[in-house]
Amino acid sequence: MSGSAPGHTGAGGRTSRRILAAAETLFAEHGFGGVSMSAIAMRAGVSKASVFHHFSTKNSLYLAVLLRARQDTAIHLQNLESGEGSFATRLSGFAGNHLARLTKHKQMSRLILRELLRIGPRRARQLAEHVFEENFRHFVTILRSGQESGELRADLDPAAVATILLGTNVFFFEAQALLRHFRDVSFAENPESFTEMLVDILLHGIRPRLAAPGDTAHGPAPAGGQPVAPARRPRARQ
Amino acid sequence: MSGSAPGHTGAGGRTSRRILAAAETLFAEHGFGGVSMSAIAMRAGVSKASVFHHFSTKNSLYLAVLLRARQDTAIHLQNLESGEGSFATRLSGFAGNHLARLTKHKQMSRLILRELLRIGPRRARQLAEHVFEENFRHFVTILRSGQESGELRADLDPAAVATILLGTNVFFFEAQALLRHFRDVSFAENPESFTEMLVDILLHGIRPRLAAPGDTAHGPAPAGGQPVAPARRPRARQ
DNA sequence: ACTGATCCTGACCGATCGGTCAGGATTCAT
DNA sequence: ATGAATCCTGACCGATCGGTCAGGATCAGT
Structure with missing residues (x-):
């Protein structure tokens, strides 16, 4: 073995970490039932017995992988809360960051989405309270303070806003392989442009804009999509 | 056996249908790798060999279940396209209907979401083209015609609008077990109220409304200031 | 009554599953 | 040097996996 390692515990x-990494990849790819301990051992480059030495059962290994995922769910909320720029700019930054993190840690994301489909009500509570609630509440709190400062409509449920933003990102992530094949979709390969459109729609709605409210938040969507003639004056409904 | 059946083919x-139903339930619940052919046979009330008589391999049974799901993905787009009421009303009806169908056929929904996590790029194309694209394109077409008639902003990518609406619904469905435990979330048990908020946000955006848009687009514009209290509206059926 | 086709079953196959076990290395503390 | 503790392995276990097979029913056509 290489001499740099301090000792056997090191x-x-x-080894333990390699097993976890292998398990994370395989579980995310094929699900709990679709992965054998032999396969995990092989990918980690150790014997199957060694895997059982570190994790007494397959389920405990799975839980350990999920637990590790939990440490990585911290969302970058600081910039949204106290960053520079307009609220629209910060929200756009946050949404883009969230989506980027989903795709960067795609194994973990897939693992958790899989877990969502697997769990009954019991484990849902654990997952909700121990993994997601803190970040979700923080996000909601920020939105609520945005309402108090007048940057957001006050008659909205901020939790609904949060659900829409996060949910749209999650869906974009998990359905990206499908969106790629839809001829109408030009943003499948371009998460940033999708984020821009999402935030644009969230901010302004999809109804025709009336007079320009002197909005300087950001320019029109630059990339990809079919440039449609800007809505000069909405024609009267026929 | 009951005497009403005409013959052995009947x-x-x-039997074939019972096997498919059992497989659908179990695959949706535990995933492809988490279900054994014996378990499917037992739930269907037949022998394992009988299952292999009707479906030569486990994978072909899985494909048959997915294929059956495809027949049920027809979304009720007619009302959105040619129904009565304002565009806002119709859009709200469509969104609510879509979410209701997701939860009504939750086994199938889960199955397809699972498949999204399982597939590589090859099968993604099949799924996209043979299952989803038709409905998605139709939806986009309707949105586009809404743009031409001035009911929708013309400077938006209609595919993005569709992705946001459908994606938010899908996420609400798959994360409902989590949302239930978030203290900030009051709509977890109430899909209709969530749909209302979603369509409201989609239509008007989350920025503070400017005064008096003089807009005739939709009816339920409350007079004067908005009620600050979130959600809790009496459910509005279509 | 006979044939051919389909439906369905219990028994069985090799392979692989999750998990165990005895023991060889390696390392730390003494 | 030696004992204790940990790391790791090949060999092995019973159970279950996906899948096969020969054959008993049951039916339609003749």
Whole structure:
């Protein structure tokens, strides 16, 4: 073995981590039932017995992987809360960041989405309280303060706004492979442009804009899509 | 056996259907790898060999279940396209209907969401083209015609609007078990109220409304200031 | 009554599953 | 050097996996 490792505990921790990494990849790819302990051992480059030495059962290994995922769910909320720029700019930054993190840690994202389909009501509570609620509440709190400062409509349920933004991102992530094949979709390969459109729609709605309210938030969507003639004056409904 | 069945082919078709139903339930619940052919046979009330008589391999059974799901993905787009009422009303009806169908056929929904996490790029194309694209394109077409008639902003990518609406619904469906436990969320048990908020936000955006748009687009514009209290509206059926 | 086709079953197959076990290395503390 | 503890392995276990097979029913056509 290489001499730099301090001792057996160090090497062991490394092995343990390799097993976790292998398990994370495989579980995310094929699901709990679709992965064998032998396959995990092989991918980690150790014997199957060694896997059982570190994790007594398959389920405990799965839980350990999920637990590790939990440490990585911190969302970058600081910039949204106290960053520079207009609220629209910050919201756009946050949404883009969230989507980027989903795709960057796609294994973990897939794993958690899989878990959502697997769990009954019991585990849902754990997942909700121990993993997601803190960030979700923080996000909602920020939105609520945005309402108090007049940057957001006050008659909205901020939790609904949060659900729409996060949910749209999650769906974009999990359905990206489909969206790629829809001829109408030009943004499948371009998460940033999708984020722009999402925030634009969230901010302004989809109804025809009336007079220009002197909005300087951001320019029109630059990339990809079919440039449609700007809505000069909405024609009277026929 | 009951005497009403005409013959063996009839009984066979019935057996085949029972196997498919059992497989659909189990696949949706535990995923492809988490279900054994024995378990499917047991739930269908037949022998394992009988299952293999009707479906030569486990994978072909899985495909048959997915294929059956495809027949049920028809979304009620007629009312959105040619129904009565304002565009806002029709859009709200469509969104609510879509979400209701997701939860009504929750096994199928879960199955397809699971498949989204399982497939590589090859099958994604099949799924996209053979299952979803038709409805998606139709929806986009309707939105586009809404743009031409001035009911929708013309500077938007209608596919993005569709993705946001459908994606938010899908996310609400798959994360409902989590949302139930978020203290900020009051709409987890109430899809209709969530749909209302979603359409409201989609239509008007989340920015503070400017005064008196003089807009005739939709009816339920409350006079004067908005009620600050979120949600809790009496459910509005279409 | 006979044939051919389909439906369905219990028994069975090799492979793989999750998990165990005894024991060889390696390392730390003494 | 030696004992204790941990790391890791090949060999192995019973159970279950996906899938096969020969054959008993049941039916339609003749």
